Amino acid sequence: MAQGVLIFAEQREGVLKPSSLEAATLGRELKKQIGGELSVAIIGANSSSLSSEFKQYGVDKVYLADSEELNQYDGERYTALLAEAVSKAEPSVLIIVASAMGKDIAPRVASSLDAGLATDCTDVEVIDGKIIITRPVYAGKAFIKLRIDSDIQILSIRPNVFPKKVEGDTDPEVIDLQIGEKKYPVSEVQHVKSERPELTEASIIVSGGRGMGGPENFHVTEELADVLGAAVGASRAVVDAGWRPHTEQVGQTGKTVSPNLYIACGISGAIQHLAGMSSSKVIVAINKDAEAPIFKVATYGIVGDLFEVVPKMIESIKSLNETS
Amino acid sequence: MNIVVCMKSVPSSETKVKINSDGVTIEQTDVVFEINPYDEYAIEEAIRAKEAHGGKVTILTLGAATATQNIRKALAMGADEALHLICENTELADSSAIAELLYSAIKEIEFDVIFCGKKAIDCDNHQLPNRLAQLLDIPAVTAISNLELTTESGSAKRNIEGGTELISVNLPALFSAEKGLNEPRYASLPGIMAAKKKPLEERQVSLSNEKSTVLSLELPPPKPKGRIVGEGPEAAGELVRILREEAKVI
CATH class of the missing domain: 3.40.50.1220 (TPP-binding domain)
Incomplete structure (x- = not known):
């Protein structure tokens, strides 16, 4: 029986995306209403130290894949690892930030889990143990409310909308994820930086x-x-x-x-x-x-x-x- | 090179949204439907790939019967044939069910490359390209702003927060287009004439196995009336004070 909430912690070059803490705060609030554990999946090179950033967000477990091979975002690899974290945690809700990376990984993981997904959510409430999601359509000219009918309810949240808030202090258990073989060769991933805030x-x-x-x-x-x-x-x-x-x-x-x-x-x-x-x-x-x-x-x-x-x-x- | 382009017909970005009495769909009277702007970049990129490498471009559309006119526009731009999966009320429908329908159609078509728009500007779901690639078991690079394509592989540039990713994948592969990928061409008059004779197959389909349910559609709450702080440069200091002391945003 699926229970609890899993957060995908987004990082690049060992730096946590601040909105991941917004996702964790939302996850903690949902967990209070639907029960189960709050866990975080952290994937990336030199990412093990990031688990401490979630200490004050009520996280029970960290699913970790920390390897040099994961130093750049790779949709195929990251999806497989996130799906593995889901199969271990068996959450009823998975929360991802609707960033460039989140917009790419969310539908991949939803498809691989044969699950429903609501993207770019701006509000979430719990009714009878199921989450009801509000998200903009027509670029915000209207808002839709929807329910996800698969066992796991996946949502990506719009950055900057859900406030982050520390509460308590936990010492999460860390569980390692297995990094599998790559199926599709990606010959090159480069990352070029620009200066102004996004x-x-x-x-x-x-x-x-x-x-x-x-x-x-x-x-x-x-x-x-x-x-x-x-x-x-x-x-x-x-x-x-x-x-x-x-x-x-x-x-x-x-x-x-x-x-x-x-x-x-x-x-x-x-x-x-x-x-x-x-x-x-x-x-x-x-x-x-x-x-x-x-x-x-x-x-x-x-x-x-x-x-x-x-x-x-x-x-x-x-x-x-x-x-x- | 055989190329499939997934195209959606959407209310134009100038549309004023009004909600029907059913509470889950928008009023379509007076709404102008156009090719989803991101799909236009996908169509243009597909035609350029055909011009460079030969082969053919197939347009695949899922949507209402009225989408035909926009499919003809894509054919007029230079696509070769089209398959229209006819299904009403799919604008805001579940992405998983839509991906399954497109997947069933595409797996019977020979292809080397699939192009999509990065998202449709009506549902804003941002899901279909990756769901489709996942079902077809092929690599995908989404929201690309540049592509170098050979008969074996594609090197794509993708914008991320504060930077760019460069990703190369082997074909067959799927790419979804971001604005800036190219400048879509206008259909020429001979193109428009030729499009009328190009093959357009229509099939009735229906959605099944949806994984989400739309409960309601609402307009955003009206904005409280704003305040004109003043006229000209004399008002600038007062505006800054308000932003700092009252709104507390700077």
């Missing part, structure tokens, strides 16, 4: 749209992003115009984000853009056009020329940072 993980995002006037003006939003430690986003219009890279696009055909603060500079607010960012906790709009649709979703707005407003904002943030 959009889907950032707690603050500064985005620019058509009102930026041209690619040469984005230093203005970049500078605001830098004083705030924020990620840089863009509207579809400016990505399609070639002003900014595709990786920065926020919206229904780009990234769906829910940071604590979203600052939209010179973005009018096309429906597909609003879908991708309107679940942000606080939205600031700076736009010349007082009638722009972006003001309908904005928590705070300034009607004005962003090239005058943004430098003043940077100035006052800097002076606040100096005095505090």
Whole structure:
């Protein structure tokens, strides 16, 4: 009989993804309601030390695969190991973070376990021992509630939505996983790093749209992003115009984000853009056009020329940072 | 090189979502259905692969009978033939059941490469490509922004948080497309004419063995009315103060 909750702890290069602790917190709360144990699957090179990061999250068991062979994410290998952890832990719920890695591994493991999966969940409740999941569809223009009918209920959670919270102190038992043979040769996996915080993980995002006037003006939003430690986003219009890279696009055909603060500079607010960012906790709009649709979703707005407003904002943030 | 492209017909990204009285589907009157934008990159990549290596491109669609017009668009872009698995109300249906139906159809087709979009912009499930690869027992590289394909292997670039992964796999393999993979072509007039005569097989299918159940579909709660802090640069200082002291987000 399946019982308890298993968390997939995501790491790269021995560094735990912070949202894995959000998953652990959710897992602990679910476990209180559905019973069983809370376990964590940790997979990766030099990953054994990561189990201590879960001590304050009520984890009972750690399923560990720590080997040099696992130094890069490999869908086939990681899936086999996660499936092995599932067969050992027999959880009724498996939680994965809906990151680039999580979006790749979740359907693989769901398929290999012949199980249902709900991706990018933003709310979870327990009714009669089964979990009911809420997740955005149409990029957040609507929300669906669903139930998973397989023995194991797999969900991936949107980063930044479920708060993490320490509680108690446990000394989890560690169980090793067996690393099997690879079936599909992967000749090369390289990992190239870039510098700014990633959009889907950032707690603050500064985005620019058509009102930026041209690619040469984005230093203005970049500078605001830098004083705030924020990620840089863009509207579809400016990505399609070639002003900014595709990786920065926020919206229904780009990234769906829910940071604590979203600052939209010179973005009018096309429906597909609003879908991708309107679940942000606080939205600031700076736009010349007082009638722009972006003001309908904005928590705070300034009607004005962003090239005058943004430098003043940077100035006052800097002076606040100096005095505090 | 034989290539299969999985394509979904979806409400355009400009659609305003309204929910039907059944509480689990959206109103489709006045909704414009288009090729899922990520699938357009998949179709374009497939046609380029055919142009480079020969062979043929087969479009595989699961969905309502009305998807035909978008299948013809894919044929007009340069795909060779299509198989349409007709099934109503699959927009938000269980991914596992959909993958099984596509799997049953694909295993009877000879292929070297399968292209998909990384996700459909209606259900946002992000599940189908990997479920399909898993059922077919072939390697998959998802959400790729670059691909170098030979007759034996594919080297793909995939964006991850703060970086890029480069992954090479042997064929047969599945790749799912991210925006930026290519610039999809417009169908030419001769292409549109030719598409009318290209083979399009239709089969009625039904979903079975679903592993999830939709309970309800709701619109997001309305946003509380925002506040215009002021006009022009004079308001910037006040905005920063509010963000720091009231909203506590900076």
